[in-house]
Amino acid sequence: MKKLAVCLTLSLAALVPFGQDSKAAANFTDVGTTHRAQAEIYYLVEGGITSGVSETRFVPEQQVTRVQAAAMLGRTLNLNGEQRATNFKDVGKNNFASGYIQQLVDKKIISGYPDGSFKPNNTLSRGEMAVLIGRAFEYKSSSVSVAASSLINKGIASGIADGSFGETQTIKRGDFAVFLARSINADFRTADNEKFEHNAYVDTKDGSKLNLRTGPNTSYPSIASIPSGKIVSYSYSVGEWVYITSDNVKGFVHSAYLQSDKPSDKPVVTPPTSPTPTPTPPPTKPVPTPPGKKPLSDITVVIDAGHGGSDPGSSGHGFIEKNVTLNVAKKMEKYYDKVPMKAKMTRSSDTYVSLNARGAYASKVKGDIFVSIHTNSHTTGSANGTETYYYTRSAAVNPNVSQSKALAKYVQNRQLEAWGLTDRGVKVMNLAVLRQNTVPAVLAELGFISSSKDMGIMGTEAGREKMAKALFIATLDYYYYYENRTDVLPLYSTVNATPSGKLH
Ligand SMILES: [Zn+2]
The missing domain is CATH 3.40.630.40 (Zn-dependent exopeptidases)
Known part of the structure; x- marks a missing residue:
């Protein structure tokens, strides 16, 4: 949990949910209740991490491309997706994922090809997927086989029928959604071996309660609110968000609200704002429309x-x-x-x-x-x-x-x-x-x-x-x-x- 330390100094007010839910309820006709990836796809859509190709279609059987995978990973980590120039001759600023691709390159999570291209529309192989997820979530991923073992051990992916990982095979959008959702939220995994080994204090700075969310961004709903000062146990992080447990409920909080020291009991007092000079107040009665102007x-x-x-x-x-x-x-x-x-x-x-x-x-x-x-x-x-x-x-x-x-x-x-x-x-x-x-x-x-x-x-x-x-x-x-x-x-x-x- 090295990320925790760097975020402790941030002082933000508690995450306040926005007035309205940010996501439209998705309903894909090609992802029915019996689809193998239904729960995972809707989980990612709920957090704005992926979306359908239209309001009604997700095309789960289509191969996932490198650019789609980059955008999903970038959103998972809450990277800055603002479009920008990239290192690659085939990813222009206007590419919808240019911001995510360049950020992932800067963080050494994704790379291009020796000829200076990124090949955004190439399909992603299972081997590439294992390395990408490994780097994004900081698993052991020094080679494709090491990365594949990490995913298998964590219950995120399994081998294929012949006993190998099938690293050259391509991945469908539905299956990538499954791997990504499992990486984000251990609740989806086939093996549950993440430990909540470390403790931290919740500190919202202003005494308000901290929202525990079902995923690592504010689009995900709050399932519990934790009083400031309470001790919680944490496991792994997804970008700047941390997977924690409190009173047997598991979920995500932003690392800015966790700290290793007990927060002071005194509420932070906001200094009074300096009094504003009071010039002659403007008239409160209507003034006629000036000549030549519309009302x-x-x-x-x-x-x-x-x-x-x-x-x-x-x-x-x-x-x-x-x-x-x-x-x-x-x-x-x-x-x-x-x-x-x-x-x-x-x-x-x-x-x-x-x-x-x-x-x-x-x-x-x-x-x-x-x-x-x-x-x-x-x-x-x-x-x-x-x-x-x-x-x-x-x-x-x-x-x-x-x-x-x-x-x-x-x-x-x-x-x-x-x-x-x-x-x-x-x-x-x-x-x-x-x-x-x-x-x-x-x-x-x-x-x-x-x-x-x-x-x-x-x-x-x-x-x-x-x-x-x-x-x-x-x-x-x-x-x-x-x-x-x-x-x-x-x-x-x-x-x-x-x-x-x-x-x-
Ligand atoms: Zn803007």
Whole structure:
């Protein structure tokens, strides 16, 4: 359990389940109740580790490819799946699994071929599978036969009919799901020889209870909650999550909430926030629509929760970007309930929406401004802070350069005010969601999901609520200052705020 030590210093608030369940209930017509891999496939789908080829088909009899295996392993370990350039000539940045492949290469879990290729669409052999799983889960895997023995001894795989491991044979998607689910959760194995030999204290830092989940990420349901300070026994880890047992219930918790020393009994007292100056409050009575402007009730703010569905975005500290962005977006949407302006969401559940469709949606619903919500990530974990993007290229589809830039400044300002993270500035960025848009558009990178500092606030309900409110107020600032709309002033009183001052 060497992983435990490095995570002990993290101080995060307890994992708070998001308001809504992130997964859609899958129902594959080709994985019936009697299918040999039924339980394992649905287990992986529940955790967002794999998905069907469509909502109704999993194709369990199809051979698993190297790229599919890499994506599943990357998601299992909660690696940062943000697409990026890779070392391989045949895996471009646009490959859906480019982020996972490069991360697995960096961690020496997967490798390519001597000619510089990865051959993403080659089928995976049983021998390759044994080595991959061996490296990902830190089993003995110095050679194919050693890796195969590890899987056999642990009850994860067995030999084939001729008594060998069948290392050159290919694997079907259904069987790979079985091997992966067994590697993750010992409950699925044919032999139960994992021991819970070590003890640790649960420490949620704030006295709240810790969720014990059925799998190693927050998409998995909580089956028990463990009081802070309790001693639990742990076995192995899956990425940064640890398989533990407490009161005879087995499950997973994030390693950030386990420590070897008894936590102090004193609850952590949050220091009071410095009092905000109270300038003259804005009027609460309606102000007439300024001449030449459409009524506020005709203004639509399009809120874009980044990623979703099969595109999880980045992940870290037990959180997945698509869930964080949706959570903040939904909270932001609520603030428009009390004002005449409307909000529309590009997605309001865990669904995949293409980047171009997001921009097209803004036009379709006659949106006036577009705010995309994302979390940043960096592989080393040292980068942190908040930044906001807009797009400026004059040849762009989106002509609203000065509006977008002003909106970005107001959004960045309120984000910094809300969370106080490092100011990484307002930046020009060529992103499809901004470029392929017809209204003033910005993309807010709230903070780094890879940073324990940033997650100290982004990982809390209260932090996300603050951010949602900040993004709402930023849209008021934009209309008040950039669009010269005095009728926005009374809306500030719905959240006890005042205009920011002119920034553009
Ligand atoms: Zn993102």
